[in-house]
């Protein structure tokens with residue numbers, strides 16, 4: 001018997017779940033339909049860094065999830081045959097302002113790397129060496145380089161993943177749908193009941209699940225970044241990415257593309273207007289390290305809405321009162337790292353294969369949904 005599965009939301013969780021459902025099952029026994037309207041999507045607005053190992057966060061579940069997420073990437077990229085534009089392991093340079101903090105970070109990294117093969121090689125780099133590895137920098141700080149770190153373009157990543165899923169027979173419907181109080185789904189083609197529904201609607205999850213009488217404790221946060229194009233003779237391709245302490249990330253993509261981001265605005269709701277102050281702040285953050293930049297090199301701004309929870313942690317699981325509904329969200333500012341592993345877990349659950357202990361990675365769903 002064919003099992004009908006709906007995915008609502010085509011950001012990083014929904015797209016990864018769609019891909020794994022088509023890949024793990026070979027689409028023999030499941031028919032998957034993904035609905036996404038794309039408006040305000042955080043994933044397609046984001047370019048980011050996959051390197052959770054040296055984060056200052058001390059939430060153990062978050063770290064376990066982010067670590068698994070970073071480890072999943074190479075196999076996901078290989079299985080879905082994603083391009084270098086979408087994901088590339090370039091290495092990450094993490095900086096600290098105070099020398100003692102940098103040394104502490106280096107020692108912490110060495111200890112973690114012993115039992116975290118995905119981190120690759122760990123090096124303590126003086127500013128001259130950082131400048132050699134990232135020749136665009138004119139004022140390079142010292143830093144810790146982790147060779148297993150990677151950069152990702154959210155828009156390319158989900159576009160390529162969904163293309164691959166579609167070629168494996170997943171249907172992708174570009175529209176906003178509603179969940180009805182009885183758990184059916186109303187789309188432009190009518191009302192349909194699904195055996196399993198995966199809800200991955202990011203900052204919009206409160207609205208999605210309201211008709212079921214549920215209250216989801218997620219709130220929106222606006223994020224903005226700038227895209228720049230730099231024409232220079234410098235060897236640019238596959239440059240590492242830099243995470244300067246308390247400043248914007250510097251993310252070089254091949255072909256002279258530079259992304260600087262991102263902002264975190266908690267008081268602007270779902271607003272998607274790019275703001276001049278954000279553009280200036282991001283540009284000045286980048287200029288502190290690359291004094292040759294000019295504002296004329298800014299080619300655009302991207303704006304998206306992240307979803308935050310009260311404890312700043314992502315969540316996933318099934319809804320106790322609605323067993324056929326699986327949810328994943330609240331990814332916050334590290335969603336590019338944690339999103340794919342959540343999509344993988346949800347796809348496995350939709351196929352009836354839960355082998356991992358989810359309590360290691362998320363608090364119970366009742367903490368986030370009442």
Ligand SMILES: Cc1cc2nc3c(=O)[nH]c(=O)nc-3n(C[C@H](O)[C@H](O)[C@H](O)COP(=O)(O)OP(=O)(O)OC[C@H]3O[C@@H](n4cnc5c(N)ncnc54)[C@H](O)[C@@H]3O)c2cc1C
Pocket residue numbers: 008009010011012013014035036037038039040041042043044045046047048049154175176177178200201202203204208222223224225261262263302303304305306307328329330331332333334335336337338339
């Ligand atoms: C500017 C910016 C920079 C970022 N940088 C980083 C970074 O460097 N590293 C990192 O790890 N993370 C980063 N993030 C965070 C990360 O992008 C998000 O946490 C993650 O992409 C969220 O994924 P998601 O699948 O949960 O939600 P989303 O990507 O928001 O996807 C949800 C989708 O559901 C759709 N939807 C909602 N309701 C419905 C409905 N009723 N019917 C149909 N579709 C619906 C929405 O339109 C949207 O397309 C950044 C985010 C932003 C905005």
